[in-house]
Amino acid sequence: SKEKYQGNDFAGVVTGLAWTAVGGEILYVETSLSKGKGALTLTGNLGDVMKESAMLAHEYLKSHAEQLELKPEVFNNWNVHIHVPEGAIPKDGPSAGVTMVTSLASAFTQRKVKKNLAMTGEITLRGKVLPVGGIKEKILAAKRAGITEIILSEDNKKNLEEIKNIYLKGLKFHFVKTIMDVLDIALLKTKVEKPVLVN
Amino acid sequence: SKEKYQGNDFAGVVTGLAWTAVGGEILYVETSLSKGKGALTLTGNLGDVMKESAMLAHEYLKSHAEQLELKPEVFNNWNVHIHVPEGAIPKDGPSAGVTMVTSLASAFTQRKVKKNLAMTGEITLRGKVLPVGGIKEKILAAKRAGITEIILSEDNKKNLEEIKNIYLKGLKFHFVKTIMDVLDIALLKTKVEKPVLVN
Amino acid sequence: SKEKYQGNDFAGVVTGLAWTAVGGEILYVETSLSKGKGALTLTGNLGDVMKESAMLAHEYLKSHAEQLELKPEVFNNWNVHIHVPEGAIPKDGPSAGVTMVTSLASAFTQRKVKKNLAMTGEITLRGKVLPVGGIKEKILAAKRAGITEIILSEDNKKNLEEIKNIYLKGLKFHFVKTIMDVLDIALLKTKVEKPVLVN
Amino acid sequence: SKEKYQGNDFAGVVTGLAWTAVGGEILYVETSLSKGKGALTLTGNLGDVMKESAMLAHEYLKSHAEQLELKPEVFNNWNVHIHVPEGAIPKDGPSAGVTMVTSLASAFTQRKVKKNLAMTGEITLRGKVLPVGGIKEKILAAKRAGITEIILSEDNKKNLEEIKNIYLKGLKFHFVKTIMDVLDIALLKTKVEKPVLVN
Amino acid sequence: SKEKYQGNDFAGVVTGLAWTAVGGEILYVETSLSKGKGALTLTGNLGDVMKESAMLAHEYLKSHAEQLELKPEVFNNWNVHIHVPEGAIPKDGPSAGVTMVTSLASAFTQRKVKKNLAMTGEITLRGKVLPVGGIKEKILAAKRAGITEIILSEDNKKNLEEIKNIYLKGLKFHFVKTIMDVLDIALLKTKVEKPVLVN
Amino acid sequence: SKEKYQGNDFAGVVTGLAWTAVGGEILYVETSLSKGKGALTLTGNLGDVMKESAMLAHEYLKSHAEQLELKPEVFNNWNVHIHVPEGAIPKDGPSAGVTMVTSLASAFTQRKVKKNLAMTGEITLRGKVLPVGGIKEKILAAKRAGITEIILSEDNKKNLEEIKNIYLKGLKFHFVKTIMDVLDIALLKTKVEKPVLVN
Ligand SMILES: [Ca+2]
Numbered sequence A, B, C, D, E, F: 001s002k003e004k005y006q007g008n009d010f011a012g013v014v015t016g017l018a019w020t021a022v023g024g025e026i027l028y029v030e031t032s033l034s035k036g037k038g039a040l041t042l043t044g045n046l047g048d049v050m051k052e053s054a055m056l057a058h059e060y061l062k063s064h065a066e067q068l069e070l071k072p073e074v075f076n077n078w079n080v081h082i083h084v085p086e087g088a089i090p091k092d093g094p095s096a097g098v099t100m101v102t103s104l105a106s107a108f109t110q111r112k113v114k115k116n117l118a119m120t121g122e123i124t125l126r127g128k129v130l131p132v133g134g135i136k137e138k139i140l141a142a143k144r145a146g147i148t149e150i151i152l153s154e155d156n157k158k159n160l161e162e163i164k165n166i167y168l169k170g171l172k173f174h175f176v177k178t179i180m181d182v183l184d185i186a187l188l189k190t191k192v193e194k195p196v197l198v199n
């Protein structure tokens, strides 16, 4: 079912863009934290490559805790559960990397995610954002869902040329090189209401 | 075999609605707690997606303990075993999500589940209730089994239009957006007889 | 090979009824306890559904220890090994549930099992006994083996109507609703000779 | 390759009888102990049913330690490694049960195994010895290898009738009902040279 | 997509050479360390043989810590995560061995990797560098990407003879026998900016 | 690629003989030790039977530590990594048993392995050396590689008769019955240069 963007009230909920045989679609990545020893649980019918994206996101934040003003210990003191609805649909591929790392960063900092923003891009362990496929379909889906800003890898800039201007109207694009670029754009300074104390 | 609704004497036993090739059916989700370290055991010939629903339900309650007036520690001090009879029948899909989270919440609070109530709906980690398929068949099955109230996702409301009024007669519907909506409707304030002391 | 009933000298050895393509047969469920941390080991070429029956039986007794006058700690202090001979024959399905829970209960209480008794029925986590298939073949097999009393789910009562009276002669049936019904019938008050001290 | 019986110098080495498409053969079960926490390691290209035989043998001895004048703690203080040469040949089935339990008992007691003795039979958790197939082929193989005494399940006695007397000449048979019968026959009172101190 | 060499700013990022059906390509091996107990995590859609290369690299450095002026304890105090982008492409084979051991050594020492350098070669546990296939295609890819120095096994020297001189122009080759030869060439004495304190 | 024998400078590196569809070949077994709790890691694309050989070798040495003048504790204080290059080639079968046990013994004792020596043979847990296949091809390969002494199972002696004398010229054979025979021949009294202190 085609979904509408649903706001930014929750820490750890980030809008991604997926691409299937039947077109683009928005999807949500949800992160929930619970006291523990740093375990990572992944649900939502995820394939191995998508699970690796979550592992990369977790590891990247662990080794860049200070840049997000997080104590490194939080990653050992909290279990992370990442879920991608809808459970009946198998999902795979590396393109949710940026969405996952933003979801995790929002959950750990309890900072709000920018409104009406969606994103797609592979991440690497050193923090690069790599280009992904299906850009045209993803943009159309984002627009349909009410998204107004989109984060893409700089190396996906060229893919916009093949899209008619009319489809791009009303959309603001952010082209990024690194995970830190993504987080700078996506995470607001303000925290969500009733933030959980993560430390 | 077509079953009848069997009352609400047990904490942790909740009536769900399933949909198979041969029609709708009610099914029970049963939760049993035992002292432990928070392990989750799942039986009843469950597929991976259905197992993920149970993980989501467990995680959701863990991070929303206070809303149910539960100490967060209980989730680390009790092992959870969820069973869905009948063992010979393979079961899968996300639609038992609401039934599982209600079963778990009833087991941990020892609150009774509302009588003659059945439910179906996918849950997500942030607490949304998503629509599911087979609504018509599930409603017919619920009625046959003696159910009088049904909880559905608000996004399944539209599916009722395609069902003749005669089949809906005598049924009360609750359309919900969130897990908390489900628990508000499904869990009574009264506890079961001889409640287990969960803390 | 067609077996004969072999007496009730051992705690934890209970006679079940199985049903295969070539007819009914009696089988034994054997439980052995050893000091440990509550691990459950299952042997006898068992399929996943039959293994789940053993998990259900173990969990049920754990959360109903007091009704059997057992200290709840015993389930954490003793490892359980359940075996179903014969090792070369694959076995599956939920119908050994009642046999397994009786075997475990006898092992933990060291109470003798009623003589010349066999049983078949699925169990659920809340303690219900569900009906199973192959009743006619199982009854014939029980008689051949020298069994004189049989425990069945109340919902299997109707299956006796299709069996000629001559086959039922000399057999006493117990129709049960719950696991506690089964244990009340199957476990004698007397303990086996030289009982193990389980605590 | 057809092997010859190789003496009884080693604790934990017992001669079994196997049966394959190309005839009977003797095989050795070897047990080695090393200080540890009671782990059980199985090698020799063994199938699941044969592995279960080893688990049954280990468990049986654990819960009958006193009858062998062993302290129950030894099973938690020593790791057990059971190997069945030759590694290139897959082996399966329950018929090595008696051989495995004798091998383990010899290793833990350091008692010598009776000379020129071979055996075959399934074991159960309560200590029964069940009949197995291929008796004729196994007996021929034993004789060829220089074996003079054979342990069989009492229920395999009838299989000797179909074997010509000339093949049975020079062989002494022991028909047993229980594991304890096997150990009484197979384990000598004398220990091996330079026994390991197992406690 | 054909990539360009991307500099040597990061500790633990090393340029390797891969060879697929569609030609040679450069790839990056990235290593990230985080406080832990020495666990090794591998991502990037890696096959079993490539995972074994990472295990060999880790083990080799562990047992040759002193030669790199590392305390042996660091391998037990830090978890290692090795990633090979791009996640959508399955990768396998032993030829990334030298790249992995250099990546790990750079991460643990925080020493910079030589600029414009790429490498390919299998490693063994005793520290040998074995020859690999696809040398011609790999060299062409390296040149295209802006690489100017290449490390190969001495046993791959002969493969250069079959390549036209024009393709080799502007490339400097290092033929090595051992892992230590590789590290001597690839690791600079200078550390990266803001090195992590690994001890 | 056809390899040449490469000397005996390293503790834990032993030359074995393998046999494939395309003829015989020498291969190396390499063992590396690192401080730990006795874990056994196996790499080199090894099949299950070859992995079992390594487990047998490890277990055998553990229970015969004193004969090698090793403290039994060393096996619990050191992790063992065994690798068989080349990683791209799948390897299986029991015939590397003698090579593995010699590699392990050399690593733990730091004693040099006899020069120009190769070996092939299956081992058992009680220390026997069993015959293996492909003797002719293995001998030819050994000679080609510069090997001058070969260890074989006594039961492989007969296989030499079918080989023309010209191929055996310049080769010295050692026919062994036990693992201890192998180690007596293969391990020199002198230690490698800069031996690791294993205790
Ligand atoms: Ca959707």
Ligand SMILES: [Ca+2]
Binding pocket: A015, A016, A017, A018, A095, A096, A097, A098, A099, A119, A120, A121
């Ligand atoms: Ca995305």
Ligand SMILES: [Ca+2]
Binding pocket: A016, A017, A018, A095, A096, A097, A099, A119, A120, A121
């Ligand atoms: Ca995406």
Ligand SMILES: [Ca+2]
Binding pocket: B001, B002, B003, B025, B086
């Ligand atoms: Ca039903």
Ligand SMILES: [Ca+2]
Binding pocket: B015, B016, B017, B018, B095, B096, B097, B099, B119, B120, B121
């Ligand atoms: Ca449901």
Ligand SMILES: [Ca+2]
Binding pocket: C001, C002, C003, C025, C086
């Ligand atoms: Ca039978």
Ligand SMILES: [Ca+2]
Binding pocket: C016, C017, C018, C095, C096, C097, C099, C119, C120, C121
């Ligand atoms: Ca039964």
Ligand SMILES: [Ca+2]
Binding pocket: D001, D002, D003, D025, D086
């Ligand atoms: Ca043989």
Ligand SMILES: [Ca+2]
Binding pocket: D016, D017, D018, D095, D096, D097, D099, D119, D120, D121
């Ligand atoms: Ca046998």
Ligand SMILES: [Ca+2]
Binding pocket: E001, E002, E003, E025, E086
């Ligand atoms: Ca690429």
Ligand SMILES: [Ca+2]
Binding pocket: F001, F002, F003, F025, F086
């Ligand atoms: Ca080779």
Ligand SMILES: [Ca+2]
Binding pocket: F016, F017, F018, F095, F096, F097, F099, F119, F120, F121
């Ligand atoms: Ca070999």
